[in-house]
Amino acid sequence: AQSVSQHNHHVILSEAASLELGCNYSYGGTVNLFWYVQYPGQHLQLLLKYFSGDPLVKGIKGFEAEFIKSKFSFNLRKPSVQWSDTAEYFCAVKFYGATNKLIFGTGTLLAVQP
Amino acid sequence: EADIYQTPRYLVIGTGKKITLECSQTMGHDKMYWYQQDPGMELHLIHYSYGVNSTEKGDLSSESTVSRIRTEHFPLTLESARPSHTSQYLCASSDPGYNEQFFGPGTRLTVL
Numbered sequence: 319a320q321s322v323s324q325h326n327h328h329v330i331l332s333e334a335a336s337l338e339l340g341c342n343y344s345y346g347g348t349v350n351l352f353w354y355v356q357y358p359g360q361h362l363q364l365l366l367k368y369f370s371g372d373p374l375v376k377g378i379k380g381f382e383a384e385f386i387k388s389k390f391s392f393n394l395r396k397p398s399v400q401w402s403d404t405a406e407y408f409c410a411v412k413f414y415g416a417t418n419k420l421i422f423g424t425g426t427l428l429a430v431q432p
Numbered sequence: 433e434a435d436i437y438q439t440p441r442y443l444v445i446g447t448g449k450k451i452t453l454e455c456s457q458t459m460g461h462d463k464m465y466w467y468q469q470d471p472g473m474e475l476h477l478i479h480y481s482y483g484v485n486s487t488e489k490g491d492l493s494s495e496s497t498v499s500r501i502r503t504e505h506f507p508l509t510l511e512s513a514r515p516s517h518t519s520q521y522l523c524a525s526s527d528p529g530y531n532e533q534f535f536g537p538g539t540r541l542t543v544l
Binding site: 360363367420425 | 436465467472473474475476477480490491522524532533534535536537538
């Protein structure tokens with residue numbers, strides 16, 4: 319079955335620390351990859367997305383993600399987090415083929431301490 | 433400004449009541465979706481629509497129903513609410529190329 323795994327459920331960092339959130343997906347076919355963020359009390363919003371081309375994609379607010387096809391991974395990174403990055407982060411995958419829907423991971427709750 | 437709206441934002445209701453969660457978008461998108469999200473869990477697709485008069489059930493079985501009479505409107509109805517329906521319900525829509533889903537603020541439903 320198609321699935322998306324986020325390994326870190328809760329992450330606590332100090333400001334200026336580097337961030338890497340893991341995301342792995344099943345299935346070896348064509349995929350579109352997304353990271354969404356939900357700040358406290360706000361809508362889910364898109365951080366970045368990958369469809370094709372350069373596997374290193376840059377998103378808003380200094381975030382980037384790298385698609386490694388051989389590892390079925392799409393990890394999110396930020397070199398130096400800020401208190402305002404405190405939020406929940408969701409990885410999502412659109413699998414082509416029999417189902418054409420977006421599958422979400424369980425989310426990672428990031429708390430950045432000032 | 434193009435956006436996606438959900439009302440109410442919060443709803444506390446007794447068992448057995450009929451409720452309708454509203455979702456409207458002003459982006460002109462044909463595709464719309466309803467997700468259910470419990471705390472600490474992933475979003476589960478419960479309904480989707482590819483256009484007017486098109487509705488399909490998602491991956492997670494739900495006792496709710498949806499309708500799509502107008503492109504911009506995709507309401508979700510529970511005929512008889514139960515405590516097991518307590519959850520957050522998120523509405524989304526996507527552009528023609530299905531390149532990105534845009535989410536509403538969600539409705540947090542509590543059934544007593």
